[in-house]
Amino acid sequence: MNDSLRGKIEEIIGKINTVDLLVEQGCTSEVRKIETIKGLYLLKSAFKEKYRMWLKEEARILENINIEKQIPVPDYYGFIEDDNSSNLIVSFENGTTLTTALREAKSLTERKSLIKSFGLFLHQFHEKEPIKVLEQKNDWLERQLVKAQYYVENGQTEGSKELLNQLIARKPFSVKQTMIHGDCTTDNVLVKNGEVKLFIDIAGMTVGDPRYDISLAISDFVDDPELLNTFYDGYIRYRVSSEEFHYFNDGLYEFF
Ligand SMILES: Nc1ncnc2c1ncn2[C@@H]1O[C@H](COP(=O)(O)OP(=O)(O)O)[C@@H](O)[C@H]1O
Ligand SMILES: [Mg+2]
CATH class of the missing domain: 3.90.1200.10 (Aminoglycoside phosphotransferase (APH), C-terminal lobe)
Incomplete structure (x- = not known):
């Protein structure tokens, strides 16, 4: 993770203590567990154009349905795009x-x-x-x-x-x-x-x-x-x- 992305993530969830790549990865993204002073988060990053579009859509939907709290999904914290990657931050769920x-x-x-x-x-x-x-x-x-x-x-x-x-x-x-x-x-x-x-x-x-x-x-x-x-x-x-x-x-x- 480069310094610029790290800085943007910290603006949202506070100073990062640890970052760990999850053992179980998905097919379209890289997932990491991030620990900050505020808690545990999941960072989901996509790099290919198609998957970056999917991740953007995922972020938009999560943000919207989080407001209603009717559908059981992780909590949404933010979405960050830079030149090479798109990054979604959600709550890390034990399960x-x-x-x-x-x-x-x-x-x-x-x-x-x-x-x-x-x-x-x-x-x-x-x-x-x-x-x-x-x-x-x-x-x-x-x-x-x-x-x-x-x-x-x-x-x-x-x-x-x-x-x-x-x-x-x-x-x-x-x-x-x-x-x-x-x-x-x-x-x-x-x-x-x-x-x-x-x-x-x-x-x-x-x-x-x-x-x-x-x-x-x-x-x-x-x-x-x-x-x-x-x-x-x-x-x-x-x-x-x-x-x-x-x-x-x-x-x-x-x-x-
Ligand atoms: N909010 C979360 N909390 C904890 N683990 C998660 C969370 N979201 C995803 N994961 C883990 O990351 C893996 C990949 O996430 P997923 O969103 O399914 O990515 P992909 O689109 O690449 O399939 C999941 O199989 C799961 O093990
Ligand atoms: Mg998946």
């Missing part, structure tokens, strides 16, 4: 990602309890009345397909033109739109005391198709009927069909 919690679980009972809590957590989120700041004018799926097209044309995705054309031609029937996380994998929720309690990595949070969240949420255990049913013991409002799962998880998600 582990659900991916890690599931890996470290010592029994099937513990795994099932975590998965049911994930289902319930997502169910409660999708059932909430959407908050105004997350609403957008155009249809969510349309917006995703337009973005996917842009990424294809600019070589910024692994998804192919052929796959995109299939997704455009075979859109699923529409369902009631809800607030969605927008990248709802087991990597992007935090577990505290054995329960899923918090969303992280929320650049895609908006009002959209809840089947996208469900599909990404179940992707690690979709082939295990017992675990899948456990998820739906918590998430009782809707069950995605196998076609819907493939459309969202193996189709649309390829582009993001």
Whole structure:
């Protein structure tokens, strides 16, 4: 971290005592734990243009939804851009990602309890009345397909033109739109005391198709009927069909 960035961070959260790179890193950013006299913070930094845009969006959304305090996410402290990087500062949350919690679980009972809590957590989120700041004018799926097209044309995705054309031609029937996380994998929720309690990595949070969240949420255990049913013991409002799962998880998600 250069002196200029360090200075700007200290203006927001006070004098830095320690900076530690986290063992568990994400795919689009570098994450560090920062300790200052005021407390513990997480610094999330992005360097590639695409990921810097996502981080800016994450900062904007976090700042807005923090005001309402209705959605469980980290506290927002600031967003700093310089020539080479974009940097988000949020509260450091004690917890582990659900991916890690599931890996470290010592029994099937513990795994099932975590998965049911994930289902319930997502169910409660999708059932909430959407908050105004997350609403957008155009249809969510349309917006995703337009973005996917842009990424294809600019070589910024692994998804192919052929796959995109299939997704455009075979859109699923529409369902009631809800607030969605927008990248709802087991990597992007935090577990505290054995329960899923918090969303992280929320650049895609908006009002959209809840089947996208469900599909990404179940992707690690979709082939295990017992675990899948456990998820739906918590998430009782809707069950995605196998076609819907493939459309969202193996189709649309390829582009993001
Ligand atoms: N507020 C936070 N408190 C503690 N750890 C966090 C926090 N936000 C993210 N992390 C950790 O950093 C990792 C990467 O963060 P994430 O926002 O998911 O980045 P990416 O967009 O690169 O996937 C997470 O898997 C988690 O371990
Ligand atoms: Mg992530």
